[in-house]
Amino acid sequence: MRILLVEDNVTLAKGMITSLKRLGYQIEHCTQGKHALQALSCSEFSLLILDLGLPDGFAISVIKTLRKAGNTIPVLVLTAQDALETKLDAFNSGADDYVVKPVDVLELEARVRVLSRRNTLRRDDVLAVAEVCLDAANMQCSYQGQAVSLTRREFMLLKDFMLHPDRILSRRYLDELCHGWDGETESNALEVHIHSLRKKLHPQLIKTIRGLGYMLNSHYAD
Amino acid sequence: MQINSIKVWLLIVINLIVICSLSFTALVSYKDAMHELDEIYDAQLARNARLVATMLTAMPVQPDANPLVVSVPEFTDTGENLTSAQERRQGGHKYEQKIAFQVWQDNRLVMASENAGQFPEPMTEQGYHELLEQGVHWISFSLPQGNGLWVFTAQREDVRQEMSEHIALAQIRPILVMMLPLSILIYLVVKLILRPLNRLQHSVAARQAEQLTEISLKQPAELQPIQQAINQLIQRVRHYIQQERRFVADAAHELRTPLSILQLHAQNLQKATSTEEQHEAISAIIDGSKRMTHLVNQLLTLSRLERIQDIHCSRAALVSVVEDALSQLPLPLLDKVSWQLDIASNIVISGDHILLQSALRNIFDNASKYAKNNSLISVVATVTEASNLTLTVQNQSAVLPEPQRMGNRFFRHQGHQHIDGSGLGLSITQRIIELHGGTIQFEVQQPDQVIVTLALPVALA
Numbered sequence: 022m023r024i025l026l027v028e029d030n031v032t033l034a035k036g037m038i039t040s041l042k043r044l045g046y047q048i049e050h051c052t053q054g055k056h057a058l059q060a061l062s063c064s065e066f067s068l069l070i071l072d073l074g075l076p077d078g079f080a081i082s083v084i085k086t087l088r089k090a091g092n093t094i095p096v097l098v099l100t101a102q103d104a105l106e107t108k109l110d111a112f113n114s115g116a117d118d119y120v121v122k123p124v125d126v127l128e129l130e131a132r133v134r135v136l137s138r139r140n141t142l143r144r145d146d147v148l149a150v151a152e153v154c155l156d157a158a159n160m161q162c163s164y165q166g167q168a169v170s171l172t173r174r175e176f177m178l179l180k181d182f183m184l185h186p187d188r189i190l191s192r193r194y195l196d197e198l199c200h201g202w203d204g205e206t207e208s209n210a211l212e213v214h215i216h217s218l219r220k221k222l223h224p225q226l227i228k229t230i231r232g233l234g235y236m237l238n239s240h241y242a243d
Numbered sequence: 244m245q246i247n248s249i250k251v252w253l254l255i256v257i258n259l260i261v262i263c264s265l266s267f268t269a270l271v272s273y274k275d276a277m278h279e280l281d282e283i284y285d286a287q288l289a290r291n292a293r294l295v296a297t298m299l300t301a302m303p304v305q306p307d308a309n310p311l312v313v314s315v316p317e318f319t320d321t322g323e324n325l326t327s328a329q330e331r332r333q334g335g336h337k338y339e340q341k342i343a344f345q346v347w348q349d350n351r352l353v354m355a356s357e358n359a360g361q362f363p364e365p366m367t368e369q370g371y372h373e374l375l376e377q378g379v380h381w382i383s384f385s386l387p388q389g390n391g392l393w394v395f396t397a398q399r400e401d402v403r404q405e406m407s408e409h410i411a412l413a414q415i416r417p418i419l420v421m422m423l424p425l426s427i428l429i430y431l432v433v434k435l436i437l438r439p440l441n442r443l444q445h446s447v448a449a450r451q452a453e454q455l456t457e458i459s460l461k462q463p464a465e466l467q468p469i470q471q472a473i474n475q476l477i478q479r480v481r482h483y484i485q486q487e488r489r490f491v492a493d494a495a496h497e498l499r500t501p502l503s504i505l506q507l508h509a510q511n512l513q514k515a516t517s518t519e520e521q522h523e524a525i526s527a528i529i530d531g532s533k534r535m536t537h538l539v540n541q542l543l544t545l546s547r548l549e550r551i552q553d554i555h556c557s558r559a560a561l562v563s564v565v566e567d568a569l570s571q572l573p574l575p576l577l578d579k580v581s582w583q584l585d586i587a588s589n590i591v592i593s594g595d596h597i598l599l600q601s602a603l604r605n606i607f608d609n610a611s612k613y614a615k616n617n618s619l620i621s622v623v624a625t626v627t628e629a630s631n632l633t634l635t636v637q638n639q640s641a642v643l644p645e646p647q648r649m650g651n652r653f654f655r656h657q658g659h660q661h662i663d664g665s666g667l668g669l670s671i672t673q674r675i676i677e678l679h680g681g682t683i684q685f686e687v688q689q690p691d692q693v694i695v696t697l698a699l700p701v702a703l704a
Contacts, residue, residue: 029660030500032527036507039523043514052661074496076658101499102492123503126510 022067022137022180023047023198027057027083028099029075037070040126045160045176046133047198052076054083061087064202065194066094067140067184068133071116073100073107081107081114088115095136099124134158141184148183150239153222155183164222171221174199174214182227182237191234249440253433258426265421269414276410284382284403285371288396291344292386295354296394299346304353311354315339341402343381347393362397373400439463447473455481486651493653497538497666504531534663541667544601545652548674554595561590561624561632568603576611580638586624592632592701594679602675605668606695610638612662615691632701639691646693649685 024041028034029052038048049066051057054075061069069087073080084096097118098111108119117139118132134146134157146158154163160176162169171179181190181198195211215227215235225241245251304311318337330336343359345352362376362383374381380400387393439462446458457474505528512524565586569577592599610620618639625633642658650673653666669683676683681699688694 030504031661032530033500033504033507035523036504036511036527039511039520040507040514043511074657074660076661078657101496101503103495104488104492106488107492122499123506126507 022133022177022184023049023065024068024070024133025057025060025066026050026070027054027075027080028052028070028072030072037126037129041130041133042173044126044130045157045173045180046130047177047201049202054078054080057083058086061092061094064197068136069094069096070129070133071096071098073098073102073111081110084111084114084116095140097129097132097136099129131158137184148180150183150186150237151242153179153183153226155180169221171218172214175218175221178214179218179222182235186237186239189230189233189236193234195234250433250437253437254426254430257429257433261425261429262418262422265418269418273407273411273414277407280403280406280410284398285384288371288382288384288398289386291342292384292394292396295344295346295396296386296388296392299354299392299394300388300390304348308353310352313344313354313356315357338402341399343397345393345395347395349391359395359397362395439466443470443473450477452480452484455484489648489654490652493651493655493666497653497655501531501534501538504528505535534665537663538665538667541665541671545667545671545674548598548671548678551678554598554678556593556595558591558593559596560588561592561634562586562588564592564596564599565603565622567596568600568607571600571604572607572611576608579616580611580614580618580620583619583621586622586634587626590624590626590632590701592699594699598675598678602672605672606636606697609664609668610636610693610695612664613640613642613659613693614638615641626701630701632697632699634697634699636695636697638693640693641691643687643689643691643693646685646687650683 022045024046026034026037026041026048028037028050031052034050034052038050041048049060049064051060052075054077057069057071060066071080071083075083080098084098087094087096095117096115097120098116099120099122100107101122103121111119117136120129120132137157138144138146146156148155148157152165155176156162157180162171162176162179177198178195181195192211199211199214215229219225219227223241225238228236228238230236316332316335316339318332318335318340340358343356343362344354345356345359345362346354362374369385369387372383372385374383374397381397382400382403383395383397385393385395439460442460443458443462443466446460450456450458455477457477458470460470462470508524508527508531512521512528515521515524562584565584569582607620607622614620620636620638623635623637625635627633642656644654644656644659648654650669652670655664655666669685673683676697676699679699681697684696684698686694686696
């Protein structure tokens with residue numbers, strides 16, 4: 022899952038990026054509302070974590086702009102302001118969750134999972150496609166009932182494939198998911214991860230769609 | 244029902260006034276009627292006596308004959324139910340029983356009405372008398388003629404009593420009958436007149452702290468000033484609530500951000516797998532605790548300043564105080580902008596130097612911190628005729644804050660959140676200037692100028 026974090030305090034943002042990356046998320050960070058809108062318009066994200074007091078204004082307007090443009094990305098507001106008015110304003114503008122700082126990163130991650138579940142209409146954090154099972158809460162993966170150990174990037178990739186089974190994910194999206202904006206997109210790191218996933222699970226699980234990207238084939242056994 | 248209420252008092256007072264004035268009118272007319280009645284009855288008694296006396300003087304009775312008795316018809320008393328016309332019988336009237344007369348000649352009764360037997364002795368004194376005979380009150384009149392002839396007429400007092408009761412009832416009845424509709428009418432009128440007050444009361448009571456809107460009811464002239472005053476109060480309360488909310492929001496932001504940094508990076512440190520991650524977390528924790536320390540120090544300074552009432556004053560040249568304040572700025576801030584000082588060397592101020600230095604340092608610190616790179620900051624001092632010093636500090640800032648919020652505790656412009664600061668510096672400065680009997684003013688001027696003006700009393704050299 023790729024998350025856009027909008028937070029003007031760089032020290033705080035760095036800490037959040039470190040923690041959330043450790044928990045299996047790819048985080049992009051920007052400090053201003055207008056940058057966030059640009060990023061959302063040209064890249065794909067699964068969630069937006071938004072601080073309200075931003076250098077270029079109060080960020081409720083960012084949520085409004087997004088919703089007006091028809092963007093349904095889940096928005097989690099993370100702010101130091103706990104006034105009821107602000108909360109209501111945020112929810113009424115289209116925010117999906119509101120968390121007051123300081124927050125334990127484990128709670129934040131749990132809320133991120135909840136929003137992801139809600140967005141994909143699931144009741145729990147266990148993703149299952151055929152014989153592959155992925156527990157997003159505990160970061161565990163099993164194949165035919167046997168636990169499989171995955172690296173952080175493999176886990177991230179597989180999770181996104183399993184969130185969108187039988188859908189083609191573009192190479193660019195997967196590259197950004199693995200390495201972020203400042204990753205080495207020209208390298209064949211992505212192929213290496215996909216190869217490794219095929220080896221650990223099933224060779225037919227992830228199909229290469231030439232010229233487009235990759236797709237998780239839920240009927241690989243047929 | 245509340246006793247201390249305009250409505251209740253109005254109702255009580257108006258009803259009392261109406262009852263009193265009606266009763267007074269009734270009493271006066273009752274007295275008048277009774278007086279006229281007494282006059283007529285008394286005159287009749289005297290006239291009857293005189294009539295009998297005149298007739299007997301013309302036709303004297305035999306001295307030894309039996310007394311002449313004038314019969315009085317007996318009618319059963321039918322009470323007061325019949326009309327006057329029905330009471331008038333062919334044979335006379337039942338009230339004839341209540342009128343009596345006697346005629347005496349030389350101490351011998353010569354003529355009397357049938358019902359006059361109860362007066363054994365004639366009243367020899369001429370004039371009116373009140374008698375009590377066999378438990379009945381009579382009003383009598385005695386008329387002596389010169390030749391030993393006495394005429395005595397009497398009327399039972401209860402005739403007049405009955406009359407007075409009738410007249411009194413006739414006065415009281417309309418009051419009783421009128422009072423109920425009158426009080427209902429009074430109640431309705433009072434309610435109608437007090438309706439605007441009622442509406443105002445409901446309108447004020449319905450307002451809550453979260454939704455303070457002004458009252459815009461159409462009011463009579465007397466209530467308009469009250470409504471205006473309430474509206475002004477509402478405006479002020481709304482303003483204070485808004486200020487309070489902003490303060491809480493600002494304070495929450497300033498206090499929680501360093502706490503979030505500390506908590507987050509401490510957790511990261513706990514789970515760090517590489518020395519690089521450890522270093523990053525540690526330096527962030529140090530950074531966050533420095534920020535927290537600064538904040539706590541500023542808060543303590545402010546609270547200390549708030550407790551101080553007077554300061555130790557000494558005199559010093561303004562130039563040296565300004566230069567000392569500038570020398571306390573960190574070098575990068577000093578070098579970021581160019582400073583233009585225009586301060587006459589003969590201006591001497593009186594005050595606590597250390598406090599004044601930190602006040603000026605805060606202003607200079609803010610001026611350069613939020614200024615555009617390589618812009619100009621001017622510090623100009625002028626002394627007005629009233630021996631007031633005006634010190635103006637002017638910079639060129641990338642974003643313009645709201646001047647009315649500058650100096651509010653914890654207020655920091657959103658565009659400045661990435662720059663370190665606690666939002667308390669200008670509050671501290673403001674307090675120090677107040678302690679010195681001065682004022683501080685913030686202004687912004689488009690496109691990019693922020694102007695801070697200090698006014699201080701000056702000690703002339």
